[in-house]
Amino acid sequence: MTKRFIKQLLCAAVLMATASSAVLAQSSTTTPSANPETPAANTSVKANFDRALGQEGNWYFSWGYSRQQYAPSDIHVSQPTLGNDFTVHKAAASDYPASFQETIDSITNLDFTTPQENIRIGRFMNPEKTFAIEFSLDHSKYNTNLNQTAAVTGTINNEAVNTNMVLDAQNFTYALHNGLNHLMINAVWLHHLAGPEKQPGDLQLISRVGAGILLPHADNTIFGRANQVGPKNQNVCCFASNDWWQVNGWTAGVEVGVRYTVYKSIYLELTSKLAYGVLRGVPVYMGTADQTIWMSEQVLSTGFLF
Numbered sequence: 001m002t003k004r005f006i007k008q009l010l011c012a013a014v015l016m017a018t019a020s021s022a023v024l025a026q027s028s029t030t031t032p033s034a035n036p037e038t039p040a041a042n043t044s045v046k047a048n049f050d051r052a053l054g055q056e057g058n059w060y061f062s063w064g065y066s067r068q069q070y071a072p073s074d075i076h077v078s079q080p081t082l083g084n085d086f087t088v089h090k091a092a093a094s095d096y097p098a099s100f101q102e103t104i105d106s107i108t109n110l111d112f113t114t115p116q117e118n119i120r121i122g123r124f125m126n127p128e129k130t131f132a133i134e135f136s137l138d139h140s141k142y143n144t145n146l147n148q149t150a151a152v153t154g155t156i157n158n159e160a161v162n163t164n165m166v167l168d169a170q171n172f173t174y175a176l177h178n179g180l181n182h183l184m185i186n187a188v189w190l191h192h193l194a195g196p197e198k199q200p201g202d203l204q205l206i207s208r209v210g211a212g213i214l215l216p217h218a219d220n221t222i223f224g225r226a227n228q229v230g231p232k233n234q235n236v237c238c239f240a241s242n243d244w245w246q247v248n249g250w251t252a253g254v255e256v257g258v259r260y261t262v263y264k265s266i267y268l269e270l271t272s273k274l275a276y277g278v279l280r281g282v283p284v285y286m287g288t289a290d291q292t293i294w295m296s297e298q299v300l301s302t303g304f305l306f
Contacts, residue, residue, distance in 0.1 A: 057265055057305035060132070062120040064269070064301020065103065068095040068140045071294040075144075075174060076154075077222060079287030084222075086154030086161065088172060096141040096177060116141055116179065118299045122188055129198070132188040136210065138273070140297065141179040144172070156223075170224050174289070176282070178217040178232075178244075182251045182275060186210030190259065200261050206271065208255040215245045218282045218289075225285035241283065251277040257299075265305035273297040 072090035079085070098115035122134030144167055152165045165171060186208040195201035215238065220227055229235075230242040237245045257271025275295045282289040 058124050058129075060120070060122050060124075060303055060305045062118075062267075062269060062301040062303025064118045064120075064299050065097075065115050066118050066138065066140065066297050066299040067097060068116065068142075068295055068297045070094065070142060070296075073291055073293055076290045077284060077287065078289070079222075079284065081286050083158035084154075084156050084287070086152055086156050088165075088167070089151040089153065091150050091167065091174070092145045092148050093142055093174075094145055096143050096175075118301055120301065120303065122186075130190045132190075134186040134188045134208065134210070136182070136184045136186055136208075136212075138182040138184075138275075138297065138299075139179050140182065140295065142176040142216075142293070144174045146173060170221065172220075172222055174220040174222075175218070176216040177219050180277070180293070180295075181215040181217075181245065182212065182253070182277070183215055184210040184212030184251065184253065186255075193258070195261075198261070200263055202261040204259045206255075206257055206259045206269065208271075208273075209253075211250065211252040213247050214249040214251050214277050214279060216248055216279070216282065217245050218248075218284070220284050220289075222284055227283050227285045229283055246281075246283065248282050249277060249279040251275055253295075255299075267303055267305075269299070269301045269303060271299045273299060 070093045072092050075088045075091050077084060077086055077088070095116060103115050117139045119137040119139075120134055121136075122132040124130075124132045146168060148167050149164050150167055151163075153162045155161065167173065187210065189207050191205040192202065193205050194203045218227060218229065228242075229244055229246075232244050235243045237243055238247050240246075253273055253275030255271050255273040257269060259267050259269045261267045273296070275293075275297065277293040277295065279289070279291045279293065282291065
């Protein structure tokens, strides 16, 4: 992903988190009630919320790397002008992690986007720092496995087919390689497990639930014809047919793991995520593809409070 695009995503995340804070603050001061005890309760809620917003270390940011696994998936391809309208059934797929050397090179060259990286930026919404609203980006990668055999049904070259096909580099290779980007807004909960609270050695259970959009870059070849969406640094995003990244669906997921405070406001986090995605209109040569995806993911990241 381009550095300029990542900066735009981070700015959007900050704006969304700030907007969430404003909505919550407004709701805490405008709820009417005939109960005479309610104004005092509202005042207490507002005081707690204001105290949470005024604390140091109320924001956090993390960057990490990940691995993904995918359940077999049906991929429906429509190419009307070519007479193709077929489904590849239960296509197996894998991620595409960078090698250890590529990861080291990306860090030393300050190019952190070559591996399958993960960004989290969030804001705590209570003084205890146990609940937060968060923006997340999972830059995952998806590639159908080469040389597998899959059932294919539908119409190819205007002729009905019901057969098995080898998915090789020419017949059918389908990748969301740069990548299958999950952009989500999450609700986040933290629960103390062990060690001194809010001190080095603090171990917390962290859980997330959220939803958002899928922003993939499609790279595929079907029957010898590759899709073309233009250069990476031109028409970057998000809705034109020749944009490098395109909004092609939605995603929802849950994530559970642990967060460990290493030093002052620096922490390590290890989580496991399960996400479901619906892809529509993924560009292929002279047509589109549709698909649903189940993804499991393991994320190791480091972050800090600020």
